Amino acid sequence: VTISLIHRAKGNEADMVYVVGFDNIAKNESKINLRNAIFVALTRARGWAVLSGIGEYPMYEEMGRVIDSGDRFTFTYRRPSRNLDE
Known part of the structure; x- marks a missing residue:
């Protein structure tokens, strides 16, 4: 059993991962940065x-939709509040 912070786990893999404190x-x-x-x-x-x-948080529902979608992903995003090219 290895217990570590998320950033320490980067580059490592495990058969099972527990994320405590998802709320x-x-x-x-x-x-x-938290979503990443x-x-x-x-x-x-x-x-x-x-x-x-x-x-209960909207993100829980979002995770449920990801699980229900199987191997099909749809990404949504908000438009930037201003044009950065100007």
Whole structure:
């Protein structure tokens, strides 16, 4: 058993990955660095990933849709508030 922070797990893989405190990320889902951290954690799993958190947040529903979609991904994004080329 290896216990580490998400950033320490980068580059390593395991058959099973547990993410504890997922609610802390879900509370601040607009913070890109936290969403990137959960992506890193989930992609470390070769087989199973278990997310643990309390409460109800829109991100939980988002994860449910990802699981239900199987191997088909659809990415949505918000338009930038201003044009960076100007």
